Amino acid sequence: MQLNPPLTLKQVTELLKAEFDGDPGFLVNGINEIHMVKKGDLTFVDHPKYYEKALNSAATTIIINKQVERPDGKALIFSDDPFRDFVSLIEKFRPFEPANGMISSTAIIGDGTIIQPGVFIGNHVIIGKNCIIHPNVTIYDHSVIGDNVIIHAGSVIGSDGLYFKRRPTHYDKLESGGRAVIDNNVEIGACCTIDRGVTGDTTIGCGTKFDNHIHIGHDTKIGKNCLFAAQVGVAGCVVVEDEVILWGQVGVQKDLTIGKGAVVLGQSGISKTLEGGKIYFGSPAQESREAMKQLALVRKLPKIIEKMD
Amino acid sequence: MQLNPPLTLKQVTELLKAEFDGDPGFLVNGINEIHMVKKGDLTFVDHPKYYEKALNSAATTIIINKQVERPDGKALIFSDDPFRDFVSLIEKFRPFEPANGMISSTAIIGDGTIIQPGVFIGNHVIIGKNCIIHPNVTIYDHSVIGDNVIIHAGSVIGSDGLYFKRRPTHYDKLESGGRAVIDNNVEIGACCTIDRGVTGDTTIGCGTKFDNHIHIGHDTKIGKNCLFAAQVGVAGCVVVEDEVILWGQVGVQKDLTIGKGAVVLGQSGISKTLEGGKIYFGSPAQESREAMKQLALVRKLPKIIEKMD
Amino acid sequence: MQLNPPLTLKQVTELLKAEFDGDPGFLVNGINEIHMVKKGDLTFVDHPKYYEKALNSAATTIIINKQVERPDGKALIFSDDPFRDFVSLIEKFRPFEPANGMISSTAIIGDGTIIQPGVFIGNHVIIGKNCIIHPNVTIYDHSVIGDNVIIHAGSVIGSDGLYFKRRPTHYDKLESGGRAVIDNNVEIGACCTIDRGVTGDTTIGCGTKFDNHIHIGHDTKIGKNCLFAAQVGVAGCVVVEDEVILWGQVGVQKDLTIGKGAVVLGQSGISKTLEGGKIYFGSPAQESREAMKQLALVRKLPKIIEKMD
Numbered sequence: 062m063q064l065n066p067p068l069t070l071k072q073v074t075e076l077l078k079a080e081f082d083g084d085p086g087f088l089v090n091g092i093n094e095i096h097m098v099k100k101g102d103l104t105f106v107d108h109p110k111y112y113e114k115a116l117n118s119a120a121t122t123i124i125i126n127k128q129v130e131r132p133d134g135k136a137l138i139f140s141d142d143p144f145r146d147f148v149s150l151i152e153k154f155r156p157f158e159p160a161n162g163m164i165s166s167t168a169i170i171g172d173g174t175i176i177q178p179g180v181f182i183g184n185h186v187i188i189g190k191n192c193i194i195h196p197n198v199t200i201y202d203h204s205v206i207g208d209n210v211i212i213h214a215g216s217v218i219g220s221d222g223l224y225f226k227r228r229p230t231h232y233d234k235l236e237s238g239g240r241a242v243i244d245n246n247v248e249i250g251a252c253c254t255i256d257r258g259v260t261g262d263t264t265i266g267c268g269t270k271f272d273n274h275i276h277i278g279h280d281t282k283i284g285k286n287c288l289f290a291a292q293v294g295v296a297g298c299v300v301v302e303d304e305v306i307l308w309g310q311v312g313v314q315k316d317l318t319i320g321k322g323a324v325v326l327g328q329s330g331i332s333k334t335l336e337g338g339k340i341y342f343g344s345p346a347q348e349s350r351e352a353m354k355q356l357a358l359v360r361k362l363p364k365i366i367e368k369m370d
Numbered sequence: 371m372q373l374n375p376p377l378t379l380k381q382v383t384e385l386l387k388a389e390f391d392g393d394p395g396f397l398v399n400g401i402n403e404i405h406m407v408k409k410g411d412l413t414f415v416d417h418p419k420y421y422e423k424a425l426n427s428a429a430t431t432i433i434i435n436k437q438v439e440r441p442d443g444k445a446l447i448f449s450d451d452p453f454r455d456f457v458s459l460i461e462k463f464r465p466f467e468p469a470n471g472m473i474s475s476t477a478i479i480g481d482g483t484i485i486q487p488g489v490f491i492g493n494h495v496i497i498g499k500n501c502i503i504h505p506n507v508t509i510y511d512h513s514v515i516g517d518n519v520i521i522h523a524g525s526v527i528g529s530d531g532l533y534f535k536r537r538p539t540h541y542d543k544l545e546s547g548g549r550a551v552i553d554n555n556v557e558i559g560a561c562c563t564i565d566r567g568v569t570g571d572t573t574i575g576c577g578t579k580f581d582n583h584i585h586i587g588h589d590t591k592i593g594k595n596c597l598f599a600a601q602v603g604v605a606g607c608v609v610v611e612d613e614v615i616l617w618g619q620v621g622v623q624k625d626l627t628i629g630k631g632a633v634v635l636g637q638s639g640i641s642k643t644l645e646g647g648k649i650y651f652g653s654p655a656q657e658s659r660e661a662m663k664q665l666a667l668v669r670k671l672p673k674i675i676e677k678m679d
Numbered sequence: 680m681q682l683n684p685p686l687t688l689k690q691v692t693e694l695l696k697a698e699f700d701g702d703p704g705f706l707v708n709g710i711n712e713i714h715m716v717k718k719g720d721l722t723f724v725d726h727p728k729y730y731e732k733a734l735n736s737a738a739t740t741i742i743i744n745k746q747v748e749r750p751d752g753k754a755l756i757f758s759d760d761p762f763r764d765f766v767s768l769i770e771k772f773r774p775f776e777p778a779n780g781m782i783s784s785t786a787i788i789g790d791g792t793i794i795q796p797g798v799f800i801g802n803h804v805i806i807g808k809n810c811i812i813h814p815n816v817t818i819y820d821h822s823v824i825g826d827n828v829i830i831h832a833g834s835v836i837g838s839d840g841l842y843f844k845r846r847p848t849h850y851d852k853l854e855s856g857g858r859a860v861i862d863n864n865v866e867i868g869a870c871c872t873i874d875r876g877v878t879g880d881t882t883i884g885c886g887t888k889f890d891n892h893i894h895i896g897h898d899t900k901i902g903k904n905c906l907f908a909a910q911v912g913v914a915g916c917v918v919v920e921d922e923v924i925l926w927g928q929v930g931v932q933k934d935l936t937i938g939k940g941a942v943v944l945g946q947s948g949i950s951k952t953l954e955g956g957k958i959y960f961g962s963p964a965q966e967s968r969e970a971m972k973q974l975a976l977v978r979k980l981p982k983i984i985e986k987m988d
Binding site: 484486487488502504505506520522523524555557559560561577579581582583595597599600601618619636637653665668669671672675678 | 778781834835839841843848849850852870871872892896910914930932948950962963965969976977983
């Protein structure tokens, strides 16, 4: 998420009541989780395993729970609990705003767009022209929807991502401060859920078509002209390139990429990055030809093993 | 979908600004996709692979992108883009009608039926007697629901089918003009989606019971007294005969038949037509006994292969 | 479900017009399905296979379709159709009450709780403090929700369980008379469904977090601090102990237990009780290490079998 206007390091550390190392006038332009950072961003790190990654990332202000040497051109904020402090900033600058009615007065809705009854449109939502939003759809605050988009009944756009930190006695939530952004000419089936980014955007590319009951996790990027059949689930921080086809009930794990034009057959499970232009099957998925060959042999196993004895 | 009253060939071709071969007074009684045609219907074909099938189908008026010989008793309409022209007819005769309120004044609702709050009932919907429609259900235009039907909260009846034509730069939608038709004594769980037919009907047979999160694709026919557990997904143009049991998370591919009384165990994937009266398991599914035998051997593979060396 | 005040055996049998064996003043404190019975409860049994179990259960009043010897300290009610009579008692004491508006006047909602637009809250619902109920959520009658609970849009709490009795020509429904009970600090994603118990409670333990599209069946008990990823489905009468993690699209069959701290990898299918503290994978699931070893060998099968020839 962007800060508009930006804050100074001094302002941030006063809010957090935290020590810091850097120029008090150093600017913080955005607050972003480590997967999504760019220059000017503040991020956090609380595990020694990720100190190097965070300090060397594009982020220029880092909340950290260790006294380390400050990298050139960056600022450090010291905290006994960087996660807590990072969440407190999100809550401060992207607070939950209860609604007053089904369609927020701060929403902007384009010409020719039809909003059917029972639709909830949250604060600061932008919807383009000539869309149809079918009944009982929910569009959370800050979502952005392009032109000629169709969203079928019961779907939910911009719900919170599943992003929790395990504490000794409970889970703490990373409050979602990001957005769901849906490009032009997208069609989304009934009872789909598209989580917003935790700090960045979850995006659905131009011309992509979804069947029903599809789940898209936080910060995931779906390309252009993709086609997803019913009950597909894609975890968070995934990149699906253009023209990918996922057939029914495919599941995709987090933090991976599916290459352009890949086709994944029904019920497959994607556990690692897949090259584009190929057909995949199985759980975990392999190239379809390999998977089918192995499957054929498994079916012959009773005879093969009988022959062996 | 039926045309009431029927059109003449002359009227249709004037709407489409298209050349034709046939008697200008020849009647077109319905507009249907090739899987659903009967005598009197208009359909379309745009791929040489399917010319024969379309010309020899029950349809009596065919929009086609090639000059071919007209079959006896039929009419041809020539088009450079039969898909586009077919869609334009659906849009003309089954246009999307925005709603004015949660319950359309054109809906017919039987005696003793309880409509809970937050339910959307579209135009021309018919609901029988003694039903309970739970909160936040959406029933799209033209849906037909029998007597003693229970639909749980958040379910969506009659949403559009996933039926797109791949163009070089995008997908074009076959607008759905069909219906969802639910027979007497059906119970549908929460957050289910039943797509309408693209031109024909999606039907759920008398006495069938669905758990939650079930997806039924366009033009699929579910028989009587079936039982589907949660998160089952059935693609389009499937026939499920009477008394079939699908356990949780089963997926069914399009254009196939599951025979009467078949039982499919949880998480199985159905990729071809299944005989009735048997138990199936696996993805892709086989007869359960075979699948279990192979599975047992796979579990012994480490020992078997060790012994081989 | 509890009866408040309790009934006498005489009162129950007059309602059912049934013969009985026992003291007419014997008390019936609750009506419960055999899985959920305790002392003072009435239950039913109609299959010889389960006579012994029912007669020896904690239940003290049993509706039965056979003249058997009465166990000490218990009462028997004789019926030609115990299922029908049991259902008639549930319908009598937990009748469906149609709603008058989106939020029932009999609901109790705690301080600081935010109810977004489009939310349905049924009769006798209790919601604690500082909750956020997002738009278009449905909460059925008698549900109980703790403090600091977040429920995302489109979710359904307390829908009926899938519990039917097969008759020669149709299914008969066991009307759900139980509750859905959600403890403090739970977060439930978008488009989830949590069925109420058929006679007892379906419970979600303190601090548990659900992603989207999750299904929890009737009478299932989910422990504390569990984490379920999207599209997980758990059948009825399951016990999931504390701190269990189920990754995306996992399916769990009915009547089993998943031990404390177990982790089940994505798309796995749980068909039997699992020990806690271990990692599982596959459909049906095994310990992950075993499953992975077998999988590796299946992938080598083409080479292994080639070598054999």
